[in-house]
Amino acid sequence: MENFRKVRTSEEEMPLPFPDLPPDVVEMKVKEGSKIRNLMNFAMAQMELKGRRQIVFSGCGRAVTKTITCVEIMKRKLGGLHQVTKVRYKTVLEVWESQDPPPHGPAQNLTVHKNVPSICILLSRDPLDPTQTGYQPPEPQHEAGEDTFGSSSKGLKRPLPPPCEELLPKKLQVQVSDSPRGTGTTTGQQD
Numbered sequence: 001m002e003n004f005r006k007v008r009t010s011e012e013e014m015p016l017p018f019p020d021l022p023p024d025v026v027e028m029k030v031k032e033g034s035k036i037r038n039l040m041n042f043a044m045a046q047m048e049l050k051g052r053r054q055i056v057f058s059g060c061g062r063a064v065t066k067t068i069t070c071v072e073i074m075k076r077k078l079g080g081l082h083q084v085t086k087v088r089y090k091t092v093l094e095v096w097e098s099q100d101p102p103p104h105g106p107a108q109n110l111t112v113h114k115n116v117p118s119i120c121i122l123l124s125r126d127p128l129d130p131t132q133t134g135y136q137p138p139e140p141q142h143e144a145g146e147d148t149f150g151s152s153s154k155g156l157k158r159p160l161p162p163p164c165e166e167l168l169p170k171k172l173q174v175q176v177s178d179s180p181r182g183t184g185t186t187t188g189q190q191d
Contacts, residue, residue, distance in 0.1 A: 004096040004110055012091040016056055018084065018122050026052060030059035030067040039070050047078060053125045060090045060118035071121045079141055081123045085134040090118040 016027065026046045028039055046052045055074075059067030075081050094112040101107040122128070128135060 001096070003099050005099055006094055007097045007109075008095040010093050011060065012093070014088075014090060014118075016058070017086040017088065017120055018056070021054065021056070021122075025054050025056060027056045027058060028070065030057060030063045030070060032062045032066070034063070034066060036066065036070060036073070040073055043070070043074060044077065047074070047125075054122060056120060056122050058118070058120045061092065061116040064117060064119050067119055067121065071123065074123060075139065078125075080138045081125060082128040082138055083124075083136040084122045084128055084132060085136070086120045086122075087134075088118050088120070089115045092116050 016025075026043070028043055030039060043055055043057075047055060057067050057071050057074075071083070075083070092114045094114065096110040096112065098108040098110075130137065
């Protein structure tokens with residue numbers, strides 16, 4: 001493949017794997033180069049300002065991690081969202097062109113079909129069927145003033161454990177030999 005360069009990539013279009021979705025449901029197609037801030041600003045505006053009840057996040061290949069990150073941010077900001085996750089494979093077509101074409105002929109193209117992992121996540125304010133595969137109920141809400149250090153449901157920072165003794169600075173004792181410049185023991189702090 002060192003004599004070829006990628007000229008085009010296209011994804012196979014697949015219907016969303018969720019039955020009974022409203023026709024105007026918003027699908028956030030997350031790409032590898034998408035900015036999370038831009039995705040979240042649009043998605044939050046749809047759910048809060050336009051009053052949407054459901055939203056779908058989808059991504060494939062290297063964008064799967066970013067898709068999950070967006071969903072987790074939305075669940076923490078809005079709270080009370082039901083979730084259904086579907087994982088599947090999607091076919092991606094890559095067209096590669098020869099960098100060294102034959103002298104008296106057209107450039108040679110190579111088409112590669114790849115099956116890459118894909119994820120679709122439905123978030124809903126309305127209850128969903130808890131028996132379907134991939135369902136996650138909303139996270140419990142915390143009351144004001146409740147001690148949240150014992151639970152990690154909201155991603156709050158926990159206090160750090162006390163440092164280990166071997167990592168604490170120790171007194172450094174240096175033995176100075178008998179020399180004309182001075183004698184004795186010097187005690188100092190290790191940096």
